[in-house]
Amino acid sequence: MTTETSRAASAAVPARRGRPGYDRDRVLEIAVELFNEQGYDATSVSDLAARLGLSRSALYHHFTSKEELLAVALDTALGGLEGVLERPEARQGSAAARLQFVIAAAVEVLVDQLPSVTLLLRVRGNGAVEQAALARRRLFDQRVAALVADAQREGLVRADLDAALATRLVFGMVNSVVEWYRPDGPVDRDTLAREVLAVVLEGLRTR
Amino acid sequence: MTTETSRAASAAVPARRGRPGYDRDRVLEIAVELFNEQGYDATSVSDLAARLGLSRSALYHHFTSKEELLAVALDTALGGLEGVLERPEARQGSAAARLQFVIAAAVEVLVDQLPSVTLLLRVRGNGAVEQAALARRRLFDQRVAALVADAQREGLVRADLDAALATRLVFGMVNSVVEWYRPDGPVDRDTLAREVLAVVLEGLRTR
Structure with a gap:
């Protein structure tokens, strides 16, 4: 990577x-x-x-x-997330497969770039650097929401969910990882990505 | 309420x-x-x-x-969340029904007490007041994780999930609502609670 x-x-x-x-x-x-x-x-x-x-x-x-320190750190975090959407797995294949790839890869970016993503997620828009970072975050969110909507049309994602709201909730879950995840803790990166995907796609309920 | x-x-x-x-x-x-x-x-x-x-x-x-202002505000937020666990619907009936009630009621507390819960969720543990608030939050999380584990034993929640990790992820999603929710926005409180429950219990995938 x-x-x-x-x-x-x-x-x-x-x-x-x-x-x-x-x-x-x-x-x-x-x-x-x-x-x-x-x-x-x-x-x-x-x-x-x-x-x-x-x-x-x-x-x-x-x-x-x-x-400048802030700008470089936020660019690292945003570049990592945007990079996920540029990967071939996010651009080719069914919307279902692309969405699953994007969610798992976003978890990986969070874990790999934990400090800079943590900083990004705490940005509130004070000053030009933070405003620009928020604008890039919104663009990323919109591209993922479009992918959720595609997956809905394809039939992977339930039609009764609002694509934008579901995207916010799913990325709310993904982003919350920065609040507690520690690289030296009991949960490794792959387990985390797998568990997030399991909850996001299938939910808690036994099928 | x-x-x-x-x-x-x-x-x-x-x-x-x-x-x-x-x-x-x-x-x-x-x-x-x-x-x-x-x-x-x-x-x-x-x-x-x-x-x-x-x-x-x-x-x-x-x-x-x-x-003192911080302490009173954090007590309001924590009292609201703890109050959910004291409600009869969180104490009686199947673990499945209790868990669903707790998740939906926690979303309602977030919306009703948005400013004080937002403040609570940004607390990092600087000073005695913040430390005490974090300790109460951890206790709340543990009680919800115990409920998830009960629901797992009952068969509502999939046995392949780790109860503590699943609880973190679900409450990560619930808590993320403070980052974007506005009472005068397009999503009302009941729609939000319903959508959160839908994603948490059933996931995005069409059944």
Whole structure:
């Protein structure tokens, strides 16, 4: 997956510039961690510098502003989700198969990019960067809702459900995973994706 | 419902003390609105006083601290959810019927108490008040997970699902409603509760 590839690449590349031990990716990672802990708005550049053990000017060497850190992190999360819709499995075949692929792959992006997706899901639209991220999220939601509607026409999804509302509920469930999932916890990524698909497609009730 | 009764009561009672137009309930309502807009941690007592058009001392006449406002709001949300489990329909009858009641009634509490439940769901455990609220939430989740396990033993819920994980996913879906639901929007409370139950129990797939 794209995620794995880019992670492996960044781990293999030595720090490009700045203080030893911190490349741009590592600064971003620690910033996102701090934003998730105490909220983006409540985090100052001084807080960030303190967490990193860098001076503010050393930090500005990597990123020109707190907003740039936010923009890059949100782009990572959105790029991961949008990437799911570009995969061949999301573009070819029956709507039923495509929908199942998209739901399972979205769970995988959440798990693989947990910190940046967590940040994305807490964005409330304060400022231009957050507004732009919300607009991209809405577009993603609309593309998935269209897929649900296609699957309804095909007969996989029940006709009595409202496609937009069902999409909100299903992605509400998928997104809620960021609130409790821990990579070192008892549930692995594949089990989670399988269980989400089972609940979403078949529901709790015994058939 | 309790909610309706207490709302009706507070609307009928004139402002008990303080400035005209603000009783304790109204101050709380506006405070919760502001906490949800800009985050509890990022909201100062001065911000609150400014939004209310009151001096800080007039505000302290109603509440002794920002933390007291948080505590009362979280207690309202938690009390509403816990109240669902105390209702006769959650205590008598088959686990299947009790589980269905609890899910639909939880959706109703979310809609009726949208601002305070929104605040509750954003609590991250900073400070004693938030820690206590998280502990009560965990207890609620455990009681619902026990109900899911009962419904599994009874045969309503599929045996191949993990009860705790399925409960997290179902309540993830229920709770996600606070992110988009608006009382004046196109989906009314009963439609929402019905649709959530349909997805949770039967899933998307045509039978």
